[in-house]
Amino acid sequence: MGLLIAGLLLWYAGHLFGRVAPEMRAGMTARMGEGSKGVFAGVLLLAVILMIAGFRGSYFYPIYTPPSWATHVNNLLMFVAVVLFGLGNSKGRARSWFRHPMLLGMFTWAVAHLMVNGDLMSVILFGGMLIWSVLEIALINRMQPEWQRPEPGAAKGDVRLLLISAVIYAVIAGVHTWLGYWPFGG
Structure with a gap:
């Protein structure tokens, strides 16, 4: 610990x-x-x-038992998190939608993992990262209240982002499987 x-x-x-x-x-x-x-x-x-x-x-110290349906929500949220992480460097239209896409990706990643992991170490790790992302967003917004919204790019940039995100998502799932954490339930 x-x-x-x-x-x-x-x-x-x-x-x-x-x-x-x-x-x-x-x-x-x-x-x-x-x-x-x-x-x-x-x-x-x-x-x-x-x-x-x-x-x-x-060691595994259980705190709560995640619901069985949470695995499917987790997988959807993880894909969203990967897209948000990539959105910060995207050239597509969606890059102008969010001020802090990478921090929102971290927030989404943490929430998704808290939904499926109810042990003490998971709560410390993912809860700590969730708190950090919220704190970081608040500090940035306080220090720089004005946001220069980036100009939207071409829609093909969004398609490229989704394709790259799907590949990265598959790699992440593969790494989790390799480490012994089957990410798809069942």
Whole structure:
């Protein structure tokens, strides 16, 4: 549990540092130049490694029993989450629909996983990421209340996004299966 919590804390620190201490972050960039991005990327990579190691190495402590129908909703929400993650870099029309598509993708990912995982480690991991995504959205909106809505691109960009998302979704399902987590119920 300690590794998981340490990973979550590093994730929060790495992402929120520039928002809660912009002067310190600017000072780091002034001293280190572009190398400061590498420091934060390293912190976030370490955070992910710690979260995965902590989650995989933990005992199963049930808190609630997910409903059987939640698996199907989870799978739909996971596809939506993958699309939202990709939407931030899309060239299609849909990119102008949401201000924070990647953070909404993280929120959707976390909710989907909480629907099908009722153990303590899942609640800590996915609940922690859900709280982080909401906090990050709130901080961005407070610091930058005006949003420059991107110009919608061509509809073919949305088709491309859906096709790429379907492939990524299949890869994610394959990785889950390989790790021993059959994502489709039954």
